[in-house]
Amino acid sequence: MALSSLGGDTIFVPNRISSAGNIVHVSCSQINRLTTKENGLIMFHQRIHSIITIGIVQNIQEFFRRNIYTIDDYTGTSIDVHLYKNDIEDDVGFPIPNVSVNNYIEVIGLARMNENKSFIVAFRVRMIKNPNEITKHFLNVIRESMLLEKRMNITTKTIKQPDEQKLDSIEFPDYDPNDLSQREQIVFEIIKKYGNGMFGISREDIHNHLNHMNPIDIDNSISFLLAELLIFNTIDNHTFKSYD
Structure with a gap:
């Protein structure tokens, strides 16, 4: 069992990070704060496989095999979105979007970290035309964060432990x-x-x-x-x- 500290109590959690399973709406701040190099995005001891985020485009860099969009949703620092365009078959279904600086875009992809900087590897980038989608996204960010926290609390139990109790790290299991x-x-x-x-x-x-x-x-x-x-x-x- 692994231990973590919360509000003076000690929480026992299984010695593994469980899978959230679904695509999760997140903010740029959550990606920047909670992404690790080893495990990707971790929220409430659950690894998030795929994410959806929305932000305003601050900068666009176009390269031969990818575009890099720097986006910000005003929850913290901006984040880079890497959209690769070397898969011709995939580009037919989800073409490189025609977006400009100051456009809002929706990004579906994976949160990753390199050289202590979080970024997104995008599967799909779509321009937001309806402002109501932005409001809906942030409502989903709040709702899904609460659901993940509730899921964590259901699978943990709070007990008192001596202050000198050493905290174990949480690691992925090796699956055979x-x-x-x-x-x-x-x-x-x-x-x-x-x-x-x-x-x-x-x-x-x-x-x-x-x-x-x-x-x-x-x-x-x-x-x-x-x-x-x-x-x-x-x-x-x-x-x-x-x-x-």
């Missing part, structure tokens, strides 16, 4: 792929093989590749792989990539 069942291994291999594009592979395509398997078994295997942090969602809850 040999522990996968044959069905889970087959689904995992399909995701690794065909999910190497920018957005990964859709649930429908996984089913199409495995049309000889029971669809319920496929979906159960996907759920298991998500829970064990072997795969993660990208642009929605039905599109997946492998960490490998």
